[in-house]
Amino acid sequence: MRRPRAQLVLCVTKGNNLPAVTEPRPEHSRASLLTFWNAPTTAWLFIASAPFEVAEGENVHLSVVYLPENLYSYGWYKGKTVEPNQLIAAYVIDTHVRTPGPAYSGRETISPSGDLHFQNVTLEDTGYYNLQVTYRNSQIEQASHHLRVYESVAQPSIQASSTTVTEKGSVVLTCHTNNTGTSFQWIFNNQRLQVTKRMKLSWFNHVLTIDPIRQEDAGEYQCEVSNPVSSNRSDPLKLTVKSDDNTLGILIGVLVGSLLVAALVCFLLLRKTGRASDQSDFREQQPPASTPGHGPSDSSIS
Structure with missing residues (x-):
């Protein structure tokens, strides 16, 4: 297919006026101050x-x-x-x-x-x-x-700094692949990972850092590598997040303290109730006092 021939007529003027483009003219036209340009006779490859x-x-x-x-x-x-x-x-x-x-x-x-x-x-x-x-x-x-x-990408693998992490700690997950020219994507519980402010990705997204870690970060992680013609996912890696020991100790301490206070209050109440009961029993057992002039005589007349 041959590309159509084109001609551009450039009119050159003096002063600050810009060159003006006029309508194409036949090849045999001649005029002063006119420059002709012919497109190549071949097409663009x-x-x-x-x-x-x-x-x-x-x-x-x-x-x-x-x-x-x-x-x-x-x-x-x-x-x-x-x-x-x-x-x-x-x-x-x-x-x-x-x-x-x-x-x-x-x-x-x-x-x-x-x-x-x-x-x-x-x-x-x-x-x-x-x-x-x-x-x-x-x-x-x-x-x-x-x-x-x-090349078709092979299955990648995940390496974790630890698979059991204490809450408020940190974890580093690294995706390894032998293929080059690939992109990385992280999967969490079979869904694409929603990166939060506590998460940091490396330049090529192959390293995921979570700091500080929380209970909602526990679950299964996978990394997916892909190129324009193929993709592949790693086996799931299960991440366990334990409760913070300090927090648990504080909760236990508060609970024990509350129980001790309740026991002390019960003890004081029982003790107070017991004293009042003892005093009441003592008054009931005491004999009545003698009235002067009405008691029995010490001497008798035979």
């Missing part, structure tokens, strides 16, 4: 990858968008620059001849439309790929594309 995010072991297709006309040949190269020793394969349009190059691995196929097909891509296939097209007038044009191949 653009390379697209399908799929855009490539997993290791998949097949990938590098297609050429806006392939120009009047081509003689094209070739694919691996690397940032076009060098003979980096040629994957070349294709001559008129003869339909495909020629493999030094960088050909046996998994690449070049199509008549200029596309490059990969089978079973590996991590080593990550890098820049250059397409060079040659026109029949010997003009050369190039386009490049960066291909990124991702």
